[in-house]
Ligand SMILES: Nc1ncnc2c1ncn2[C@@H]1O[C@H](COP(=O)(O)OP(=O)(O)OP(=O)(O)O)[C@@H](O)[C@H]1O
């Protein structure tokens with residue numbers, strides 16, 4: 001994991017700040033108009049001129065985008081375009097090089113000083129902030145030494161202080177939701193890849209996140225197991241009000257669940273729009289070329 005320090009954001013000067021302090025970015029309440037105007041839902045995620053470098057490699061280049069509460073946004077684009085990096089910044093597994101990531105009106109990449117200016121967030125602050133966010137990875141990473149139930153209850157009990165009986169009851173509900181009500185006592189090695197991934201989805205939901213990040217969650221699965229996992233996710237998208245930010249190569253799934261698709265290339269958004277436009281009438285040649293290659 002990269003450990004480069006987050007840099008303060010260059011922005012308009014503010015009075016009474018010490019040399020080296022980062023200025024205060026504009027209040028989030030009055031951010032620029034959002035792309036989707038019909039729902040009236042509030043903004044939940046905002047990337048504000050986010051730059052991410054690994055050494056000399058600029059992976060995200062002054063990236064601006066936002067996601068509304070309850071919106072389902074899919075990121076598509078070629079390998080290396082920065083999609084996973086965006087999700088890892090939201091999980092605070094990586095730190096921004098420049099710019100600020102905001103979640104629910106609060107800075108995630110930074111924390112406020114008493115005078116209101118921002119400084120790179122401490123590990124403790126980030127641990128607190130990322131409780132709102134759950135992530136499911138390509139590799140399911142279940143705890144191999146714990147049964148399915150314990151895999152799901154571990155974090156709510158230890159990180160959120162949920163009483164064990166309550167966490168177990170909720171875990172059983174979630175196992176029913178992902179179609180694994182009979183697997184609570186199984187160990188991960190006794191499950192298929194698709195079943196393990198459904199446990200990983202239940203585990204992420206057990207933290208009651210406002211935001212669920214999905215990073216190519218079916219790409220490590222045998223083809224015949226993909227549909228079951230996508231069905232579970234379609235169900236979650238349809239029946240919950242969770243905000244979804246999803247990286248996928250499953251274009252028909254993206255078309256089904258997305259309110260908006262963002263097409264990435266080289267750390268920039270090439271094009272964004274509803275799935276009907278991106279998949280049906282893409283405006284940019286880069287998008288057409290990418291879709292020709294993957295469809
Ligand atoms: N920890 C790291 N150290 C150095 N470079 C990294 C690191 N993580 C990612 N990169 C680089 O950042 C760029 C973007 O990577 P990222 O994983 O975000 O791409 P992606 O769009 O998710 O690609 P894929 O579709 O293959 O998963 C790549 O050039 C990658 O090599």
Ligand SMILES: [Mg+2]
Pocket residue numbers: 083084085
């Ligand atoms: Mg990736």
